[in-house]
Amino acid sequence: QPAVSPGLLKNLNPEQLAAVTLPAKPALILAGAGSGKTRVLTTRIAWLMQTGQIAPAGVMAVTFTNKAAKEMLTRLSAMLPVNVRGMWIGTFHGLCNRFLRAHWKLAGLPQGFQILDTQDSQSAVKRIIKAMNLDEERFVPKQVSWFIAGAKDDGKRPGDIDIGDDQTRKQVEIYQAYQDQCEREGVVDFAELMLRTYELLRDNGPLREHYQRRFRHVLVDEFQDTNRLQYAWLKMFAPPGGDQGVFAVGDDDQSIYAFRGALVGNMSDFERQYRVDTVIKLEQNYRSFGNILDTANALIGHNSRRLGKNLRTEAGPGEPVRVFESNSDFAEAQWLVEEAQALHRGGLNRKEIAVLYRSNAQSRVMESALFNAGIPYRVYGGLRFFERAEVKHALSYLRLIENPNDDTSFLRVVNFPTRGIGARTMELLADAARASGRSLYQSVAAVSGKGGANLLAFTQLIDALRASTQGLNLREIIEQMLQSSGLTDFYKLDKEGADRLENLDELINAAEAFVTQEGFGKDAVALPVDEHGEGFSPGNIAPGLPAAVSDAPFSPDAETGEIMSPLAAFLTHASLEAGDNQAQAGQDALQLMTVHSAKGLEFDAVFITGLEEGLFPHENSLSDSDGVEEERRLMYVAITRARQRLYLSFSQTRMLHGQTRYNVKSRFFDELPEACLKWLTPRNQGFGSGFAREYQNAWERGSGLKSMVGTGRVERPAFTNPPVPQAMLKKVDNEHGGLRVGKSVFHTKFGEGVLLTLEGKGQDARAQVNFGRHGVKWLALSVAKLTPID
Numbered sequence: 025q026p027a028v029s030p031g032l033l034k035n036l037n038p039e040q041l042a043a044v045t046l047p048a049k050p051a052l053i054l055a056g057a058g059s060g061k062t063r064v065l066t067t068r069i070a071w072l073m074q075t076g077q078i079a080p081a082g083v084m085a086v087t088f089t090n091k092a093a094k095e096m097l098t099r100l101s102a103m104l105p106v107n108v109r110g111m112w113i114g115t116f117h118g119l120c121n122r123f124l125r126a127h128w129k130l131a132g133l134p135q136g137f138q139i140l141d142t143q144d145s146q147s148a149v150k151r152i153i154k155a156m157n158l159d160e161e162r163f164v165p166k167q168v169s170w171f172i173a174g175a176k177d178d179g180k181r182p183g184d185i186d187i188g189d190d191q192t193r194k195q196v197e198i199y200q201a202y203q204d205q206c207e208r209e210g211v212v213d214f215a216e217l218m219l220r221t222y223e224l225l226r227d228n229g230p231l232r233e234h235y236q237r238r239f240r241h242v243l244v245d246e247f248q249d250t251n252r253l254q255y256a257w258l259k260m261f262a263p264p265g266g267d268q269g270v271f272a273v274g275d276d277d278q279s280i281y282a283f284r285g286a287l288v289g290n291m292s293d294f295e296r297q298y299r300v301d302t303v304i305k306l307e308q309n310y311r312s313f314g315n316i317l318d319t320a321n322a323l324i325g326h327n328s329r330r331l332g333k334n335l336r337t338e339a340g341p342g343e344p345v346r347v348f349e350s351n352s353d354f355a356e357a358q359w360l361v362e363e364a365q366a367l368h369r370g371g372l373n374r375k376e377i378a379v380l381y382r383s384n385a386q387s388r389v390m391e392s393a394l395f396n397a398g399i400p401y402r403v404y405g406g407l408r409f410f411e412r413a414e415v416k417h418a419l420s421y422l423r424l425i426e427n428p429n430d431d432t433s434f435l436r437v438v439n440f441p442t443r444g445i446g447a448r449t450m451e452l453l454a455d456a457a458r459a460s461g462r463s464l465y466q467s468v469a470a471v472s473g474k475g476g477a478n479l480l481a482f483t484q485l486i487d488a489l490r491a492s493t494q495g496l497n498l499r500e501i502i503e504q505m506l507q508s509s510g511l512t513d514f515y516k517l518d519k520e521g522a523d524r525l526e527n528l529d530e531l532i533n534a535a536e537a538f539v540t541q542e543g544f545g546k547d548a549v550a551l552p553v554d555e556h557g558e559g560f561s562p563g564n565i566a567p568g569l570p571a572a573v574s575d576a577p578f579s580p581d582a583e584t585g586e587i588m589s590p591l592a593a594f595l596t597h598a599s600l601e602a603g604d605n606q607a608q609a610g611q612d613a614l615q616l617m618t619v620h621s622a623k624g625l626e627f628d629a630v631f632i633t634g635l636e637e638g639l640f641p642h643e644n645s646l647s648d649s650d651g652v653e654e655e656r657r658l659m660y661v662a663i664t665r666a667r668q669r670l671y672l673s674f675s676q677t678r679m680l681h682g683q684t685r686y687n688v689k690s691r692f693f694d695e696l697p698e699a700c701l702k703w704l705t706p707r708n709q710g711f712g713s714g715f716a717r718e719y720q721n722a723w724e725r726g727s728g729l730k731s732m733v734g735t736g737r738v739e740r741p742a743f744t745n746p747p748v749p750q751a752m753l754k755k756v757d758n759e760h761g762g763l764r765v766g767k768s769v770f771h772t773k774f775g776e777g778v779l780l781t782l783e784g785k786g787q788d789a790r791a792q793v794n795f796g797r798h799g800v801k802w803l804a805l806s807v808a809k810l811t812p813i814d
């Protein structure tokens with residue numbers, strides 16, 4: 025048997041070691057935040073492979089966010105000399121996508137099916153509501169979309185839904201019409217990816233057996249947040265009573281997706297249905313200092329429905345948790361900017377600082393403060409790159425090259441830039457398409473007159489684009505599309521088009537990065553699955569299936585071996601990225617995200633902002649105790665993200681959704697141990713005292729903040745920044761081929777600049793350089809020529 029590399033198991037405590045080396049049978053790891061669940065799961069995969077118990081192709085591991093999946097792949101490749109890219113490790117959606125790419129025909133999908141992101145799917149629903157002549161006030165597109173997604177997450181097709189009232193009946197009709205439309209266009213939404221995969225496995229015995237034989241080990245992180253369909257899906261790959269190793273890790277205290285159908289009960293169901301005889305508990309926390317952990321433990325102790333477990337740390341108390349009260353959201357943001365800057369000056373990388381908030385809408389004020397201060401930051405969630413209008417327009421053209429019957433894309437760009445195609449023409453076209461059951465593209469000939477001629481010109485443009493981009497690489501395809509579609513010219517003429525043109529350039533960069541990073545290119549079919557034998561000897565494959573289902577990130581067609589075009593693969597990537605809280609890696613930027621998106625992550629310093637009644641806990645949750653308990657778990661997740669330093673802040677007033685709100689501090693403050701806290705502002709002000717009341721009076725007089733400027737009240741309270749402890753200072757790697765942080769460099773295109781950051785190794789090495797006039801840029805060192813200047 026191959027030896028286990030000495031480092032692999034060395035740093036595990038006895039319980040972790042036991043979990044990592046469990047025999048291949050169902051197991052449940054139930055443990056609190058930061059106790060090493062994810063680490064155990066990853067190490068187990070490495071251990072199974074190193075000891076020769078399993079081939080890379082025999083493992084499936086699933087988690088919730090792209091960021092978490094990538095993290096898992098990175099950690100694994102550090103432990104193992106294999107190409108982990110080809111392994112079935114990813115998000116639920118990512119794995120479903122891969123599965124359906126290989127079995128599109130069996131799943132009843134067109135080969136190049138595209139994925140609708142949430143926005144697109146909502147606009148498709150909206151179109152249907154309109155076409156059905158329904159009242160949009162009564163059938164709010166967003167709500168109907170949630171209804172459909174919720175039904176799918178429950179595994180339900182339109183025919184499976186109990187029709188109680190009229191409202192439901194109509195919604196089911198919309199669901200059906202939406203489903204028909206998706207079929208016609210050859211597109212799927214996120215929930216559909218899961219449901220299709222589930223149904224195909226459920227209905228196709230040989231295929232199911234094939235995968236069950238293939239995956240000897242199935243591992244799930246964050247199991248507490250699985251919903252009904254995800255759990256059912258899992259059972260298709262590894263049913264109870266089978267002989268596979270099923271390894272589930274989770275923390276009931278971190279269940280935060282009940283509002284989307286997550287069932288914490290899946291954990292006890294799992295224990296029962298899989299006859300788990302080993303539930304391992306991990307009680308040592310390796311992430312946070314004592315004060316942070318005590319704060320988290322005290323808070324979650326106020327919940328009644330818990331499976332019960334303890335967390336301890338050997339790290340010592342560390343610093344107190346800092347609490348800050350501000351007069352306004354604006355002041356809170358100002359304070360935050362200064363504090364984050366101080367931490368950064370003290371030697372902390374910006375990406376090690378997270379700013380967390382309960383709702384997306386809260387980020388705007390902080391973003392503008394950060395922007396004004398010139399601090400790089402990245403928002404996870406909110407309007408992501410792939411969701412910006414100009415990027416979506418460009419993607420729509422690309423989609424139409426791949427699949428002209430994609431009505432959503434057709435509608436988005438048929439008259440953008442303008443081509444004299446008006447609403448009347450589009451109505452005629454939509455009617456014709458509906459009457460014949462065909463796509464808009466296919467129905468163009470049915471419209472006569474000037475509008476019809478313009479429509480025809482548009483379809484000819486798309487056809488010509490398709491013809492002229494044959495054989496080009498991805499960069500060339502996008503460049504050609506930007507020219508021929510008129511997008512570039514349009515934004516050149518637009519007063520505010522400069523930013524948008526930059527984003528379109530960024531799209532080309534994203535495509536190039538995709539080709540190199542995702543290995544989509546020459547060697548797309550990396551890691552043939554039979555390379556390691558196990559699980560894939562010919563005798564081991566279900567009858568009627570191809571000898572090898574490839575493991576490339578974008579699997580070739582299972583029957584013909586045909587590989588998806590790089591363009592189609594990139595479009596898929598764009599949809600999946602848009603659906604997740606994922607941003608481009610690289611730049612050292614402050615991390616802004618909702619608490620939901622922070623699940624599973626950790627940072628040296630964490631700010632939890634907007635801790636006010638109605639905001640966190642959220643007002644929608646206050647009516648029942650389940651709701652408040654979920655909010656408390658959310659707060660527990662937030663607190664336990666911090667390694668060394670934690671800040672909690674709240675504000676007496678806040679502008680939200682166009683209204684000023686007057687707040688009292690969150691009830692959670694009353695549940696935290698006073699001994700762990702350090703108030704940066706005088707304690708016990710709160711709403712009703714001092715500033716806030718004054719502010720409200722001013723507001724009611726109709727003068728608002730203006731009348732208060734100069735009163736000295738709109739200022740941040742004085743306090744001094746404590747020094748950053750030595751433990752937080754990270755060693756900065758500044759040896760990269762003679763380059764040094766802080767020194768000048770020369771670049772052939774951008775000229776002279778100052779090197780700000782160096783990161784990554786080998787192919788992934790990158791540098792951040794301030795080129796003055798040309799701005800601050802990130803460069804891939806494998807491509808960019810940077811010469812040091814002495």
Ligand code: ATP
Binds near residue numbers: 035057058063275
């Ligand atoms: P969460 O519930 O937040 O997802 P988790 O239980 O998955 O947390 P991990 O992220 O795996 O926890 O681990 C938390 C941190 O503790 C990581 O930085 C990890 O590397 C570290 N860690 C885990 N186990 C050990 C150990 N035995 N020795 C040293 N560090 C450890």
Ligand code: MG
Binds near residue numbers: 062063245624
């Ligand atoms: Mg984890």
